[in-house]
């Protein structure tokens with residue numbers, strides 16, 4: 353944007369010289385002005401040069417910045433690619449790990465046979481996840497997982513896990529009806545502070561005082577799915593989620609929870625809350641295991657678990673099967689099964705739904 357004042361100078365000068373009346377003073381004046389204009393033009397020229405230089409510099413800088421930005425973007429893309437590769441590798445590794453781990457876990461109890469598996473991995477087994485509770489004595493009562501199998505042969509003894517008699521004492525009251533009530537275990541005579549042992553390996557599911565009559569009671573879930581109950585203990589030396597091996601000292605005999613009877617061990621064996629007679633597999637005369645396996649069927653589990661008390665709920669606005677399942681600690685599929693619904697069924701307001 354050059355503005356050449358010089359262009360108007362000849363015009364001004366010519367018109368000045370053309371006038372004969374022009375006197376010396378005015379000529380001097382014009383000459384001074386034209387000199388000023390020349391100086392100004394020179395300044396403008398130099399300023400223009402400066403501006404042009406600055407613009408060039410600016411453009412150069414802009415170009416450099418743009419190319420740096422492009423380089424950075426390319427580097428970012430490279431980093432993203434590397435990251436993606438890492439993520440893919442991690443995913444692959446996880447998959448391989450799962451494949452390597454899962455068959456081991458899943459095959460741990462296959463057809464009732466227990467494969468050797470390190471004890472610190474036991475808690476990953478399905479048997480120690482299903483209806484696992486450190487607070488409920490009978491966690492399967494309201495569960496859909498407590499269906500009685502028509503015939504299931506389970507393994508009692510393994511080289512790794514072994515078997516031990518909980519306490520070698522006289523059984524003075526056996527499994528069955530007693531004074532009009534079902535006695536769901538064996539009462540084994542012992543002295544206070546006698547050592548009580550875990551009969552098979554597994555994980556302690558419950559170890560607490562129970563005011564309902566058991567007193568201090570330890571419940572161990574075993575690798576084969578059976579649970580054994582040790583009640584009226586004086587002292588408990590294991591706590592929930594402890595890993596125990598067959599023959600481990602778990603507590604001492606006592607009288608907690610008993611009223612009239614003297615010190616004894618109330619010993620129960622249950623399969624998913626269904627009590628069964630421990631003498632089906634333990635010979636309490638010779639104190640030895642009768643058989644390496646135990647057949648579970650409806651006849652063996654003759655005593656029924658605590659019956660499910662039916663519970664209903666009336667649908668209100670905004671209720672969903674999913675929400676109800678969470679609120680009542682059950683599952684959508686169980687709710688559907690109880691009510692003949694589909695998972696996609698629409699609930700009507702005031703509809704009566706069976707929860708349990």
Ligand SMILES: [Zn+2]
Nearest residue numbers: 537538539618
């Ligand atoms: Zn008893």
